[in-house]
Amino acid sequence: PHSQHSQHDEDYPSQLLATEYDYIIIGGGTSGLTVGDRLTEGGKHSLLVLEYGYFDTQVNMAPRRMFNITSEMQPNLRNRTFQVGIGCVVGGSSIVNGQVFLRGSKPEYDAWKELGGPNSTWDWNGLLPYFRKGITLSPPDPEISAEFNMSYNSKYYGKDARVYATFSGGRPEPFMKNLYNAMAKMPGMTIPEDSGSGEAGLYWYPISQDGTEFKRSSSRTGHWDGLNRANYEMLTGAKVNKINFNSDKKAISVQFISRNDSTVPPVTTKARKQVILAAGSIHTPQILLQSGIGPAKLLKEYNISVVEDLPGVGSNFQDHSYIPQIAYKWGITPNGSLPKRQDRNPWGKSVPPTLAAMIGMPVVSPEKYEALSKAFENQDPASHLPATYTKDQIEGYKQQQKVYSKLFREKNMQWNEMMMFGPGGSIQNLHPLSRGLVLPPKNDLNAEMTVDYRAATNAIDVDVMVEIIKFMRRYMTESDLKVWAPEELSPGVAVTSDNALKDWARDMINPSVYHPVGTAAKMPREWGGVVDEELAVHGLKDLTIVDASIMPTLIGATTSMTVYACAEKAADIIKAKTGW
Ligand SMILES: Cc1cc2nc3c(=O)[nH]c(=O)nc-3n(C[C@H](O)[C@H](O)[C@H](O)COP(=O)(O)OP(=O)(O)OC[C@H]3O[C@@H](n4cnc5c(N)ncnc54)[C@H](O)[C@@H]3O)c2cc1C
Numbered sequence: 009p010h011s012q013h014s015q016h017d018e019d020y021p022s023q024l025l026a027t028e029y030d031y032i033i034i035g036g037g038t039s040g041l042t043v044g045d046r047l048t049e050g051g052k053h054s055l056l057v058l059e060y061g062y063f064d065t066q067v068n069m070a071p072r073r074m075f076n077i078t079s080e081m082q083p084n085l086r087n088r089t090f091q092v093g094i095g096c097v098v099g100g101s102s103i104v105n106g107q108v109f110l111r112g113s114k115p116e117y118d119a120w121k122e123l124g125g126p127n128s129t130w131d132w133n134g135l136l137p138y139f140r141k142g143i144t145l146s147p148p149d150p151e152i153s154a155e156f157n158m159s160y161n162s163k164y165y166g167k168d169a170r171v172y173a174t175f176s177g178g179r180p181e182p183f184m185k186n187l188y189n190a191m192a193k194m195p196g197m198t199i200p201e202d203s204g205s206g207e208a209g210l211y212w213y214p215i216s217q218d219g220t221e222f223k224r225s226s227s228r229t230g231h232w233d234g235l236n237r238a239n240y241e242m243l244t245g246a247k248v249n250k251i252n253f254n255s256d257k258k259a260i261s262v263q264f265i266s267r268n269d270s271t272v273p274p275v276t277t278k279a280r281k282q283v284i285l286a287a288g289s290i291h292t293p294q295i296l297l298q299s300g301i302g303p304a305k306l307l308k309e310y311n312i313s314v315v316e317d318l319p320g321v322g323s324n325f326q327d328h329s330y331i332p333q334i335a336y337k338w339g340i341t342p343n344g345s346l347p348k349r350q351d352r353n354p355w356g357k358s359v360p361p362t363l364a365a366m367i368g369m370p371v372v373s374p375e376k377y378e379a380l381s382k383a384f385e386n387q388d389p390a391s392h393l394p395a396t397y398t399k400d401q402i403e404g405y406k407q408q409q410k411v412y413s414k415l416f417r418e419k420n421m422q423w424n425e426m427m428m429f430g431p432g433g434s435i436q437n438l439h440p441l442s443r444g445l446v447l448p449p450k451n452d453l454n455a456e457m458t459v460d461y462r463a464a465t466n467a468i469d470v471d472v473m474v475e476i477i478k479f480m481r482r483y484m485t486e487s488d489l490k491v492w493a494p495e496e497l498s499p500g501v502a503v504t505s506d507n508a509l510k511d512w513a514r515d516m517i518n519p520s521v522y523h524p525v526g527t528a529a530k531m532p533r534e535w536g537g538v539v540d541e542e543l544a545v546h547g548l549k550d551l552t553i554v555d556a557s558i559m560p561t562l563i564g565a566t567t568s569m570t571v572y573a574c575a576e577k578a579a580d581i582i583k584a585k586t587g588w
Pocket of ligand 1: 034035036037038039040058059060061093094095096097098099100101102104105106107108109110246247248249286287288289291292295521522523524555556557566567568569571
């Protein structure tokens with residue numbers, strides 16, 4: 009049964025599996041399949057991927073391909089609840105995501121190094137080779153790129169990866185030039201040479217599609233389809249619920265059950281070299297807790313014996329937050345056709361490239377950034393962190409506070425994201441300072457996770473959003489766009505004071521752009537971290553986490569490209585460590 013690249017789908021044929029593999033990967037999503045591909049190159053080592061979802065020929069968000077999770081009620085956002093978007097399908101969230109394919113700016117990755125210790129290699133320079141290894145760029149059409157000022161530089165990408173970024177072949181509406189030119193003249197605005205250069209500013213950006221058929225590029229198309237390796241196996245519909253350890257605390261096997269059939273007894277498969285956890289930021293903490301790794305106090309409440317007391321499991325949870333619409337209309341209709349919000353068609357269609365302004369707080373708010381930075385610097389973390397935080401975890405947040413109060417003053421920092429396609433639009437706070445929790449419900453460790461963004465528990469997050477709204481207002485009403493007499497529809501010109509804007513923002517903020525990170529953070533143990541610089545779980549042997557949960561802090565960009573780069577780096581670390 010292992011003579012071919014096996015896709016055991018739907019019928020849970022666990023009897024086809026071997027009892028032992030060199031590597032077992034938990035979760036066949038974005039990071040899991042990237043690492044799976046790299047470790048099976050050359051055919052020498054056997055590897056099994058255990059994936060909860062199924063192979064699916066359709067892509068995009070649909071119930072079959074998404075976990076069904078609603079967040080906890082958010083008291084600071086008028087008690088609203090929110091859909092928690094994550095993929096459960098072979099390819100994971102890379103199959104259902106919005107395909108905006110960006111990376112963060114240099115200071116955001118350099119922060120990971122500062123939060124990792126003096127010998128850390130997790131900074132911009134340490135990750136750039138892996139962005140290059142992981143992603144191939146299809147440049148824009150030369151004529152269109154010259155006409156619309158699409159600067160790009162292929163040196164920030166590689167040539168061999170089968171995960172693609174493309175600007176696509178469509179032609180933007182001519183009016184986009186006016187949006188571009190007006191933004192380019194905003195005080196302090198910069199224009200980087202490429203969206204992937206690690207520099208903040210105004211740029212056209214690529215999407216995760218191939219550059220010929222304009223079909224979605226995912227971890228499945230890039231790291232599974234067409235490989236046909238006898239040593240690279242996957243079982244779908246398999247829900248992992250435990251990792252087992254020997255007395256030496258070495259991860260030795262993985263237990264899973266059928267996703268649908270509770271009558272099937274659990275199966276245990278052995279891993280000779282490593283167990284690799286790639287179940288994403290929401291479910292990686294669950295599998296750790298089910299395995300006895302997490303806050304000892306909590307594990308006792310679940311009657312689970314403690315393998316390793318790691319209070320950080322499920323904490324430090326972060327996501328981008330946004331307001332979907334700062335709405336304007338033109339008082340004087342511009343000539344010619346106007347840009348519309350583009351649906352990045354996942355089934356293959358060339359759509360025009362899209363424009364974004366990704367800017368730091370000194371550009372967003374030249375007046376207030378210094379005061380905001382000071383307020384954050386002097387804040388008592390205990391005033392907003394969860395009551396369960398230990399001394400170590402509070403110390404870890406203090407370290408983040410030290411780094412981020414500096415980054416408030418950093419111009420080359422992607423703190424605000426404005427996707428530009430018309431009058432007004434959506435705005436994002438890419439660096440919320442509140443920290444959420446992702447934990448199983450009190451009475452049942454095996455039930456679906458509870459997701460609590462704890463949005464705006466740090467009130468500075470709302471202050472930042474207000475400054476971003478004011479930046480949008482300046483852009484719409486004080487830039488060259490004013491010749492078209494823009495009229496603000498919401499929040500509306502009657503909403504003027506900071507307090508009134510804060511009030512409005514609390515009604516409007518959505519605490520997730522489907523970019524959850526941080527719940528098994530790469531930070532020192534004495535700062536509440538869960539994995540070390542080699543992404544190995546503190547205190548244990550041969551258990552490595554490779555998904556978005558390891559990011560100690562958010563990057564100011566959509567997350568998938570960074571997940572690919574981190575997984576590429578993780579694969580090299582695992583190879584070096586396990587005598588690959
Ligand atoms: C709706 C949506 C829109 C997004 N938009 C964008 C965008 O436009 N651009 C961008 O760059 N990023 C976007 N993202 C985010 C990005 O896709 C994710 O950050 C990234 O894919 C996460 O990768 P991962 O490997 O951490 O997790 P995933 O890719 O989610 O993989 C985790 C895998 O583990 C499996 N799993 C979970 N629990 C178990 C278990 N117990 N046993 C076995 N398997 C399990 C899941 O089924 C899943 O396949 C979006 C995400 C979503 C959901």
